Amino acid sequence: MATTSRREALKMLAAAGGVAAMPAPAAARQVDPVFADYQTASQTDPWTLVVRDAPANGFDSQATLVSGSAPDGLAGTLFRNGPGRFSRQDWRYRHWFDGDGFLQSWTFDAEGLRHRGRFIQTVKWQAEEAAGRFILPALASVPPQPGGLSGPDDMNVANTSVLLLGDELLALWEGGSAWSIDPDTLESQGARRWGGGLDGVPFSAHPKREAGSGIVWNFGQDAMRDRMIIWKVGPDGALLDAGIVEDVPGGMVHDFVITEHSLVFLVGSYRFQQMRLPFLDSFAFDAEAPMLAIAIDKNDWSRRRTWELPPGFLFHFGGAWEEADGTIRLDAALSQDARFAMAGAYDIMRGLAETQTDSQARHMQVTLAPGGRSRIESLGDGFIEFPQIDPRLTGLRRRETWHIAWDVDQPRGATRIERRNLHTGERDAFDHGGSVFVEEPLFIPASPTAPEGEGWILHTALNTHAEQTELHAFNAQHLSDGPVASWRLPYACPFGFHGCWRPG
Ligand SMILES: [Fe+2]
Numbered sequence: 001m002a003t004t005s006r007r008e009a010l011k012m013l014a015a016a017g018g019v020a021a022m023p024a025p026a027a028a029r030q031v032d033p034v035f036a037d038y039q040t041a042s043q044t045d046p047w048t049l050v051v052r053d054a055p056a057n058g059f060d061s062q063a064t065l066v067s068g069s070a071p072d073g074l075a076g077t078l079f080r081n082g083p084g085r086f087s088r089q090d091w092r093y094r095h096w097f098d099g100d101g102f103l104q105s106w107t108f109d110a111e112g113l114r115h116r117g118r119f120i121q122t123v124k125w126q127a128e129e130a131a132g133r134f135i136l137p138a139l140a141s142v143p144p145q146p147g148g149l150s151g152p153d154d155m156n157v158a159n160t161s162v163l164l165l166g167d168e169l170l171a172l173w174e175g176g177s178a179w180s181i182d183p184d185t186l187e188s189q190g191a192r193r194w195g196g197g198l199d200g201v202p203f204s205a206h207p208k209r210e211a212g213s214g215i216v217w218n219f220g221q222d223a224m225r226d227r228m229i230i231w232k233v234g235p236d237g238a239l240l241d242a243g244i245v246e247d248v249p250g251g252m253v254h255d256f257v258i259t260e261h262s263l264v265f266l267v268g269s270y271r272f273q274q275m276r277l278p279f280l281d282s283f284a285f286d287a288e289a290p291m292l293a294i295a296i297d298k299n300d301w302s303r304r305r306t307w308e309l310p311p312g313f314l315f316h317f318g319g320a321w322e323e324a325d326g327t328i329r330l331d332a333a334l335s336q337d338a339r340f341a342m343a344g345a346y347d348i349m350r351g352l353a354e355t356q357t358d359s360q361a362r363h364m365q366v367t368l369a370p371g372g373r374s375r376i377e378s379l380g381d382g383f384i385e386f387p388q389i390d391p392r393l394t395g396l397r398r399r400e401t402w403h404i405a406w407d408v409d410q411p412r413g414a415t416r417i418e419r420r421n422l423h424t425g426e427r428d429a430f431d432h433g434g435s436v437f438v439e440e441p442l443f444i445p446a447s448p449t450a451p452e453g454e455g456w457i458l459h460t461a462l463n464t465h466a467e468q469t470e471l472h473a474f475n476a477q478h479l480s481d482g483p484v485a486s487w488r489l490p491y492a493c494p495f496g497f498h499g500c501w502r503p504g
Pocket of ligand 1: 160205206254255315316497498
């Protein structure tokens with residue numbers, strides 16, 4: 001770990017998270033083609049509900065049980081986060097990842113299942129709500145007549161994931177601070193402050209909670225300077241350590257995995273090239289650039305092992321573990337390139353649903369052996385995303401991954417959830433059919449001491465026939481039996497990305 005000039009380096013990293021020095025281009029006021037395309041598509045295609053603006057004052061409703069019965073012992077709250085506001089004053093964001101963070105909670109209690117949704121009250125949200133228009137540059141969009149940025153959190157939309165840390169719920173993004181939320185009321189409490197000159201330093205959206213110790217590991221990227229920060233946080237939310245790791249190539253790194261001894265990053269071939277606005281335009285896919293695997297020693301951040309893999313890209317991992325000889329095994333949703341980030345997520349904003357054609361992620365197992373040797377093997381046919389694991393085995397050898405899945409002839413995306421045994425290849429799946437589009441399947445252990453993989457899978461979905469959002473509960477070991485219970489809301493919610501569970 002770099003310790004010299006640490007405070008100065010961290011300050012630079014905080015500034016790097018934003019684009020304060022970049023002048024924002026002015027845009028003429030005219031009919032916005034993206035807004036117009038979406039309006040047209042939404043007249044006839046209910047799939048476009050996945051990127052419809054949520055109401056500014058949110059949602060609040062009981063869900064109706066439409067089949068089955070709630071599993072015995074399932075009590076608690078599913079939190080989910082994702083983009084929920086895409087347009088203001090007839091102008092629409094260009095990219096799915098730009099939308100303002102919209103937090104949802106699904107609480108299972110004696111009364112049934114209650115759903116709530118609230119926008120996260122970021123600095124950006126509050127300023128733009130007051131102004132009635134978008135003011136600030138987003139990741140991949142620059143609104144008309146944009147204002148300037150004074151720091152990384154000015155453009156923070158807190159729209160990607162959620163983490164329970166002690167009594168706090170954190171809404172996560174990857175370019176700035178975590179946003180602190182009261183998990184009971186969903187009220188925003190401001191940017192999470194860690195002290196030590198770390199305000200505004202990126203705290204990415206896929207932290208990992210180490211099995212046993214409960215220590216939370218995370219990172220934040222400074223892609224422009226080929227480096228990242230490592231975060232080590234206690235289970236109570238106290239910062240244990242943070243420091244810069246240099247010489248990590250500036251690729252778009254969205255997720256990572258931990259093992260007993262290592263923090264493992266795959267730096268794909270979607271690399272930072274040159275600072276541009278919007279910021280996403282700073283990246284390009286370099287088909288010649290190998291994907292790099294970097295394993296950093298948890299106990300000495302200056303020690304690392306690296307591997308070169310074929311060019312590729314990924315958003316998400318399942319999990320990883322380390323064998324006695326140091327071999328690391330991980331599974332991930334790997335793509336040949338970054339066309340979804342570079343094209344598909346733009347098409348979605350226009351209401352063009354037929355984006356999921358090729359170049360989608362497939363479930364792969366990657367073996368990183370001593371001496372720089374590596375191997376990539378397919379774990380199944382078809383496309384997958386949002387891999388999830390039994391969280392009690394984070395960083396440890398385990399058996400299974402759950403994920404959403406779809407086939408090449410399903411251009412509108414996933415209608416199926418699957419469980420895959422990594423060791424035997426056994427597959428267990430359920431397909432909801434053509435009008436139910438599924439979101440991340442979260443594994444909920446039946447109890448803290450239940451055997452590995454014994455519990456439930458909860459996932460939300462958009463039913464385009466009913467034009468309503470659903471929640472389905474499965475026995476995690478018997479997906480093919482179908483949902484044990486399904487609920488429906490009287491409205492449709494925009495799609496989210498990631499969630500977490502708080503036992504009740
Ligand atoms: Fe993600």
